[in-house]
Amino acid sequence: MNFRKYLLILIPYTWLLLLFLVPFIIVVKMSLSDTEMAIPPYYPYFTLSEGWQGIVNFFSELDFENYVFLAEDNLYWKAYLSSLKIALISTAFTLLIGYPIAYGMANAPPEWRPTLMMIIILPFWTSFLIRIYAWMGILSQEGFLNQFLLWTGIIDQPLTILNTNIAVYIGIVYTYLPFMILPIYASLEKLDISLLEAAKDLGCNRSQSFWLVTMPLSKAGVIAGCFLVFIPVLGEFVIPDLLGGADTLMIGTILWQEFFANRDWPVASAVAVVLLLLLMIPIILFQRSEQKQREAEQ
């Protein structure tokens, strides 16, 4: 009995250990190493063949030099800040757009809901990269959007959208919208309609019942959605690379540059470790709120 219980717990923990902890330790170790033009391009390596002395030597070679370097060059904290800003703003926009959509879906006739859900999920059936490429086609100078706006006469000069931060925001909001809509929809769909009737009965008009009942009761969905968007956007690389301009500064791009352009695996690892630590804060907050939610539902 006990053995089976432990086995059940063991499986997810082994999974975590192998797929999260071990790679993370390797990355941390790498971030404490020095870059070198060699295979692999850093030093020291961990070898057991030299015995105890080898292990001592190995640890004595590790240092925090790369973190000091990150702190000294303003590029890195500016990139972290800029990523944070982009992640926060796009999360806010995703929420502003996603909430009404989720609300509309939850209030649609039940027989429509599977179809609406399908429409939200449908983009996932196409490659994410192809969808981003499609946005390049839409947003470019000669793209559909400009052609349409020119045709309607709203503008007489094509707008420069592609390769600016606006395009990055559009791409991020578009890509991550379903991650915002689905949890909010799930919480709104669960909402007992009689609660709204009760609010109305007790003197609320439509907007009062929304703010006093619907909104607080969908809070869990909103929080989940915000984290599901914010966390991956913080480290986003592909969207700023494809839609952004040269001045779009994001930590994902910097990470790529350190790794590939500078071949500096240790500094790249240090950037990744700091990014992970930054992400831990919202992740821990998210876990807390989830736990509170679970306790509340008991």
Add this chain to the structure above:
Amino acid sequence: MSETDKTTCFEPWNEVGKKPLIEFRGVSKKFGALTAIDNVSFNIYEREFFALLGPSGCGKTTLMRMLGGFETPSQGQIFIDGKDISTIPANQRSVNMMFQSYALFPHLTVADNIAFGLKRSDMPKSEIAGRVDEMIKLVQLGNLGGRKPHQISGGQRQRVALARSLAKAPKLLLLDEPLGALDKKLRQETQFELVDIQEKLGTTFVIVTHDQEEAMTVSSRIGIMDQGKLIQIDTPDRIYEAPNSVRVADFIGDVNLIEGNATTTADDKVIISWAEGQPTLTAQTTTNITDGAKVTFAIRPEKIAMTTDKPTDASNAIEGHIHDIAYLGNVSIYKVRLSSGHMIKAQAANTRRLSRRNYTWEDKVWLSWTDTAGIVLTK
């Protein structure tokens, strides 16, 4: 509190010229092709505890939701205090509703739930806390004000819902199956409390229920609904003793229904011949029955006496064999099979212990009743 006292001293529906609090005038409600409410007209008076009783799907909830403002009539008008309610938005009516699911706000404490409506009203902030305390005391919630709904029992939640719907002191309180989620014992206790509260506050209550016992216990009058129509409105005792139709008789309590042909006599009596080889039945009636009309004779099992020998002085007596016995503790129901194949139910109080019971299966018995025990129905 006694049911009979109440009915004798409080009968506003019999007062000539008394203005009703609520008036339904030819109200119909259609959902697509379905007619949920079919041309209903009736009045509810101030301080009444009015029960809408009927099987599920009969339209009673729709009728109540129209009062609450959650549905609008397709035809006809509803007046509260003489005002057509279609002109008043739901959130401005002096009507509150207690929902079947209670609909307590899960994110608010008990006290905040009760205060919810008050905060939306023009009550000064300083008075709200006092009013909430008053309500908590009224429904005996003690010190649970700071708890969240998921932290209290089902019975306590029911009280919070009641307190919340009464907090704004509405003229009319609607209760949608208010006790449906409680177990039987708790339900019975709560029924009496509900009546106490209603009498104390003097608020008009309209309750929707499918539980006839509940309706009988709490209400001053019952409206029986069937297929969108109000088929009888009367006091509980009248509904039970004098149903106006087979459907009402059948719906309320247990009843034997015997179909036959009526022959009228000079002294307001009806002779009913109902089966080959069975003696005719004699019953008193006040309704006009034409000679030879098809009628249904309805008689409650407890009105039937059961004897081993043929009674000599009874107006009606028929012979049969005990087919089945249902032992219910305080009473037993005997199903008696007649030679014509009819099955008649008779009820007898179990004044003796089971082992000393007089009758058992296949015993030959006589069933008898007076000519005023049953009722002759033409509908």
Add this chain to the structure above:
Amino acid sequence: MKKIMLSLMASLMVSTSVASAAEVRVYNWSDYIDEDLIEKFEAETGDKLIYDVFDTNELLETKLLAGSSGYDVVVPSASFMERQIKIGVFQKLDYSQLPNGKNLWDLIKQRTAKYDPDNAYSINYMWGTTGIGVNIAKVKEVLGDDAPIDSLALIFDPKNMEKLSACGVHLLDAPGEMIPAALQYIGEFADSKDPEVIKKTEAVFEAIRPYVTKFHSSEYVNALANGDICVAFGYSGDILQARDRADEADNGVEIAYNAAKEGAVMWFDQMAIPADAPNPEGAHKFLNFMMDANNMAAASNYVYYANGNLASQEFLEDDITGDTAIYPTEATLKNLFTTTAYGSKEQRTVTRLWTKIKSGT
């Protein structure tokens, strides 16, 4: 980017499966071969050819430095290959297995020997220049008929760029190409590794930065062909590809390529065999196959790049040998220079400078 992802995935599959002797795994630049040659190789040798693609030197290098790439033949640019040879990434070629080596062009061999002495580790696949591609009509519309379309001044003179920004300018997102060009423009030694000298380019780029639409190393092909931009500083073959696409689309866009008259970078893509190649014998077979005059000509006819194979020239189509953008004239050839790779520290300086130029941080 999509290509990067695809090639990442492809290489992942490669490294997880066990290589068998009859398989030859080649890792080349995207859009860089006539695919019929793959089938031809398989038919001639009976070996299975697995052909994956990448689109930046950095990606290839990262893979090689990580070790056990699983590839038998890779195609780095000579400047990157130079340092890779030094740390033992490649194995020496066995010329006895490469009879077609006789077809190679001495002129190119001499130049590549600068990176790979004696061409001991590599043979040239294709070479080209880095230069300026223009949408002729649009540039003339903005700058007039005497627009300096063959001069570095077109992209480094802020006065020109200010006007060109209206129709769009792409520069390569490759400091290794852009900084030598800027150094050449201000009259410094283009292949300088002196940080002080390199830093001088910052001012040059800062002056034109506001007018650059995007720094990117591959998007300009489409952008130029579609008419989204009017100037791109990029690789010769890419710009010629844009020219052909515009011709095919018949959209009225006419594109011209010029290696800058002030001097342009000449680059070489070299085929080499990693030291840990699972099938070096098959690798040699493939190199020999590619050095066949007919096969190499087929590749060049397809991708519009010049190759280092003299014997193949008689099989090249006229519009390739006759196009001075592909096979430059003697005079231009003299004007072309080569660059070498940056060391680790210099590389960091250059990347940091480049980030500052691009993002202002």
